Amino acid sequence: MAPRSNPSERQRRLGAELRRLRVRAGLSGERAAAILDADRARVSNIETGRIDVSRNRLHKVLQEYGCPPGPYFDGLMAMAQENGRGWWDEFNDTIGPAARDLAELESRSTVLRTHEPLVIPGMLQTEEYARAVLEATEKDRRRAHRYAEFRLARQRVLTGESPVMYRAVVHEAALHTQVGGAAVMRRQLLRLMEMSRLPNLTVQVYPFEAGIYAAHTQSFVLYGSAAPELETVYLEHPTNSLFLRDVSHLDEYTKMFERLSELALAPVDPESAPESHASRDSLSLIQHVMYAL
Structure with a gap:
């Protein structure tokens, strides 16, 4: 061959x-x-x-x-x-090699840790929000909608029989960035709180007042593995996304994520009693933004 x-x-x-x-x-x-x-x-x-x-x-x-x-x-x-085949094959009419790599990598990861500075993470997006994000860069509307379907299909790893652990630090700017209009944003923020009810999900908001540290980290995803040596960092870029696997890179981005988590507000906990939100936390901030829309 x-x-x-x-x-x-x-x-x-x-x-x-x-x-x-x-x-x-x-x-x-x-x-x-x-x-x-x-x-x-x-x-x-x-x-x-x-x-x-x-x-x-x-x-x-x-x-x-x-x-x-x-x-x-x-x-x-x-x-x-592994042979590289999976549920993502049904989207071969739309997605490219990098997207297939992401789906395959997610299928064998034990934990996903992500930081998003400007948009809601793809794994937590509603379909209408995902479409609005993709339509901003994809001129072919049908292709954008098809890619949105693929993005939602990737979310299966969070809710399947053996759901992956998922931790997200989302910058407050992502809550305010208008994507698809006020109604779409309200439903997206509600979805963010609903997804946080899953026991395998942790969502934190990095507030404006936490300072500039998040500005130096950009968007990234850490794909965890049962073997630390096989973990991966993914950096999305419009023309050339990167998969990093060197130990030095893994250590650097792991430290970045933990620092972001330390500076962020306490995680969203939709099940907690209202009186427990006397101090500012991720849930109260999301609710405040949603009610203001």
């Missing part, structure tokens, strides 16, 4: 991890080729995600590279077993 020209993020990640393990073990590409009973070119293609490696060979390689049994070993084996 010829090497693929556009490997998925999962395929690139598996290859990058194998290269990292090989280098850490002090093994050359030639030695890796001998282990795989292949040539050096095939090893290079595997390490760039352009060619798959069978589970049997991967198991042997991981042992030879000194990777001990555990969540990291199991995570790599699971990545090799």
